[in-house]
Amino acid sequence: MSVISLKFKDLFEEHYQNLCFFTYTLVNDKILAEDFVQDAFIALYNNQEILDKEAKVLKAYLYTTIKNSVLNWARRTKVERKYHDLTPFVDFVDLDFDNAMIKAETVGEINKIIAKLPDSCQNIFKLYYLEGLSTKEIATQLQLSINTIKTQKQRGLKYIQSKLSPEFFLVLYFILK
Missing domain, CATH: 1.10.10 (Arc Repressor Mutant, subunit A)
Structure with missing residues (x-):
């Protein structure tokens, strides 16, 4: 296994659960949250030059990628619901990404201690x-x-x-x- 593949694997194992929790707090759908996280890791893996960066940069890249994906999804969903005249849509512009990220990181650290x-x-x-x-x-x-x-x-x-x-x-x- 190459050095990049090992680094990617370690990054995935370290952050996957926290990222899923973070995303779930935004979309309230476990499967959709896992899809967003998986897409973020695929985007990271396909962007080979960023994999040489330090762990903090990669972590920030993943959170930012997910945040942007959720915002794009929310906009698309809002438009679709508008045209299909479905139930009222929760406005995702008011989502508090920072608090969701802090909560996800906190829960991750606590899970390590609980273990x-x-x-x-x-x-x-x-x-x-x-x-x-x-x-x-x-x-x-x-x-x-x-x-x-x-x-x-x-x-x-x-x-x-x-x-x-x-x-x-x-x-x-x-x-x-």
Whole structure:
């Protein structure tokens, strides 16, 4: 495998999930979001001279490519809906790309930290905070006591808090609420 192919593969593995999350927050369609991300990576791969740039430039290129693709898609969709007289269209000009990107990056970093939790704690944390199950539902599903679930949630939060700055932890708190 060539150096460029390896660099591209590493870039894909590092950013694909965050880019999908970012795009999903804009289009609210998982498959469409994955298509936009895939198209951005194809555009990057076809633009061989940019692959020599540093990682930050490539990451910015991917986010910008996706942002522009979503805007173009939104404009086309708006025109199509106008002529087909479908349901009212959400105006994508008001989308907050910066906040969506910050949220995607934050979630990506948090996922890396969550992955370092012990398996049982990680599972409980995901069920409660990411899937929205109640403590009682988790206890029933995992056949554990409610106190065990509460303890594992607290341990997970304390671990994550210890790995994040106070400001970053506040962002996490508001994302999870």
